[in-house]
Amino acid sequence: MSQSVSLKPLSKTALEVPFSGIRRFFDIAASMQDVVSLGVGEPDFATPWSVREAAIYSLERGQTTYTSNYGLLELRREIARYLNKRYSVEYNPDSEILVTVGVSEGLDLAMRVLLNPGDEVLVPEPCYVSYKPCVALAGGVPVSVETRSDAKFAVTADQLKAACTAKTKAVLLGYPSNPTGAVLSRERIVEIIAFARDRGLYVISDEIYDRLTYDGIHTCVASVPGARDITILLNGFSKAHAMTGWRIGYACAPEHILKMMMKLHSYTMLCAPITGQVAALEALKHAENEVENMVAHYKQRRRLIVDGLNKLGLTCHMPLGAFYAFPSIESTGLTAEQFAERLLMEERVAVVPGTAFGAGGNGHVRCSYATSVERIEVALARMKKFMDKLS
Amino acid sequence: MPKETPDEILTILARDARTSCETIAKMTGRTVEDVEKAVRDYEQRGVIKTYFTVIDWEKTGCEKVVAFIDVKVTPARDVGFDAVACRIARFAQVQSVWLVSGGSDLRVVVEAPNLRELASFVSEKLATIDGVTGTTSHFLLKRYKEDGALFFDSEQDQRLVVSP
Ligand SMILES: Cc1ncc(COP(=O)(O)O)c(C=O)c1O
Numbered sequence: 001m002s003q004s005v006s007l008k009p010l011s012k013t014a015l016e017v018p019f020s021g022i023r024r025f026f027d028i029a030a031s032m033q034d035v036v037s038l039g040v041g042e043p044d045f046a047t048p049w050s051v052r053e054a055a056i057y058s059l060e061r062g063q064t065t066y067t068s069n070y071g072l073l074e075l076r077r078e079i080a081r082y083l084n085k086r087y088s089v090e091y092n093p094d095s096e097i098l099v100t101v102g103v104s105e106g107l108d109l110a111m112r113v114l115l116n117p118g119d120e121v122l123v124p125e126p127c128y129v130s131y132k133p134c135v136a137l138a139g140g141v142p143v144s145v146e147t148r149s150d151a152k153f154a155v156t157a158d159q160l161k162a163a164c165t166a167k168t169k170a171v172l173l174g175y176p177s178n179p180t181g182a183v184l185s186r187e188r189i190v191e192i193i194a195f196a197r198d199r200g201l202y203v204i205s206d207e208i209y210d211r212l213t214y215d216g217i218h219t220c221v222a223s224v225p226g227a228r229d230i231t232i233l234l235n236g237f238s239k240a241h242a243m244t245g246w247r248i249g250y251a252c253a254p255e256h257i258l259k260m261m262m263k264l265h266s267y268t269m270l271c272a273p274i275t276g277q278v279a280a281l282e283a284l285k286h287a288e289n290e291v292e293n294m295v296a297h298y299k300q301r302r303r304l305i306v307d308g309l310n311k312l313g314l315t316c317h318m319p320l321g322a323f324y325a326f327p328s329i330e331s332t333g334l335t336a337e338q339f340a341e342r343l344l345m346e347e348r349v350a351v352v353p354g355t356a357f358g359a360g361g362n363g364h365v366r367c368s369y370a371t372s373v374e375r376i377e378v379a380l381a382r383m384k385k386f387m388d389k390l391s
Numbered sequence: 392m393p394k395e396t397p398d399e400i401l402t403i404l405a406r407d408a409r410t411s412c413e414t415i416a417k418m419t420g421r422t423v424e425d426v427e428k429a430v431r432d433y434e435q436r437g438v439i440k441t442y443f444t445v446i447d448w449e450k451t452g453c454e455k456v457v458a459f460i461d462v463k464v465t466p467a468r469d470v471g472f473d474a475v476a477c478r479i480a481r482f483a484q485v486q487s488v489w490l491v492s493g494g495s496d497l498r499v500v501v502e503a504p505n506l507r508e509l510a511s512f513v514s515e516k517l518a519t520i521d522g523v524t525g526t527t528s529h530f531l532l533k534r535y536k537e538d539g540a541l542f543f544d545s546e547q548d549q550r551l552v553v554s555p
Contacts (some may be wrong), residue, residue, distance in 0.1 A: 026553040039553035129555045300418035307417040
């Protein structure tokens with residue numbers, strides 16, 4: 001045993017950033033048996049085999065080195081081709097695309113290259129749990145813009161305007177949304193871009209769920225007129241390609257911004273793991289059918305779960321994207337935390353309380369439908385028992 | 392030319408034939424009556440042929456002998472391979488019959504309770520059909536995947552119970 005020392009306290013910034021509201025839930029659920037989980041934020045599919053096989057071959061060939069800081073050029077070219085073909089946006093693979101360690105790293109880099117201490121970032125909520133902490137860790141101040149269920153959780157330009165101050169530096173959009181499944185229409189994006197340009201703001205757009213839209217094709221924020229030069233576009237392979245564990249994403253931005261991101265990335269990450277990059281390349285080149293097949297599954301499960309939740313009196317609009325339903329639990333008279341905790345303890349169904357996703361999340365829970373039809377039906381049956389007991 | 396996209400009802404049933412019409416209705420956003428009618432219609436038109444279960448018989452200790460038999464056939468005037476193929480298909484032991492390209496003409500899957508019965512089926516019934524000029528049998532030794540189902544340990548769900 002070493003002698004006790006009185007160490008100086010840890011970083012104030014680190015101490016002040018709260019733990020995710022999801023953690024507490026995870027700890028309880030993980031200790032229980034026979035839990036049906038609607039709390040999972042990742043696909044239930046394993047990575048398509050052709051992608052895994054490409055990675056295995058690359059290991060056999062000894063591809064175990066660093067790559068360029070930007071990432072493998074072939075992968076960046078394929079990303080450029082994908083964005084161009086699907087959304088008609090052009091990014092130069094040599095200087096405007098950076099392969100990151102997931103969208104997670106892309107978010108962190110974006111905040112750190114944009115923000116000076118005290119700069120404000122408008123963050124529509126409920127939103128992905130990392131957004132506000134990433135802003136805060138970069139010295140910025142996240143400003144919540146609460147969206148509401150009657151507006152299907154889609155932020156408007158007017159709401160952003162109302163929250164904008166002289167200190168506002170950027171807007172962080174995350175659509176299709178985790179946890180609400182909301183998407184933004186093209187017209188809405190056009191208005192937001194006009195507002196951002198008017199105030200000289202940057203836009204960070206996390207489009208990790210771009211392929212998971214069910215009624216019409218996603219609008220890439222960078223594709224609307226005037227958006228490209230003010231936007232940092234983030235995307236990755238975790239969701240559509242069922243590749244969460246590979247940790248591969250990418251950031252696209254005008255050269256002067258992307259170069260700064262690459263600089264920070266070169267010091268803190270050096271490069272994204274090569275095996276994951278090889279896998280991502282294969283995913284873009286040859287996994288389109290598998291992506292479409294997975295999307296077809298999610299689409300069917302989405303209808304199943306939304307129908308089931310509504311029949312239980314947990315009113316829920318049809319989410320347009322991602323793989324989450326975000327029903328209101330107000331009819332139960334419980335808070336989101338109480339609802340989620342009791343549902344877990346009494347019926348062994350895990351959902352995530354909406355409060356974990358910030359303002360506007362209370363009164364709601366997030367139910368992931370990245371799980372099999374069979375499991376969804378079991379979960380709904382257990383939830384019915386729970387609701388019957390409550391009434 | 393763009394292919395027709397398959398009806399979701401069929402893709403769901405092809406995945407799991409036990410999916411009830413109620414569940415299919417919810418999954419596709421159609422009414423239960425609508426789905427029931429469509430399924431009945433598919434059955435009547437012979438689009439849906441049958442519903443069956445993929446079973447690992449070996450695990451039950453009552454495995455049958457299976458052979459894949461390549462059959463060479465002299466095609467007949469007007470009916471080509473159809474007459475012989477239909478003749479073969481009518482035997483209960485025959486699970487599948489396909490016309491294939493390559494060195495032989497028909498590929499036949501035959502199932503029998505034991506090797507002796509299988510051998511006698513091939514030599515006495517199959518090889519003696521008019522128009523059949525030769526057979527080559529391949530016996531099934533081990534199943535790895537059948538009708539989309541893996542016969543080795545498939546992957547478990549290894550995800551955390553709750554994640555962001
Ligand atoms: C909206 C959103 N952005 C980013 C991420 C993180 O993605 P990655 O695995 O690419 O780091 C997630 C994962 O849940 C997410 O839901």
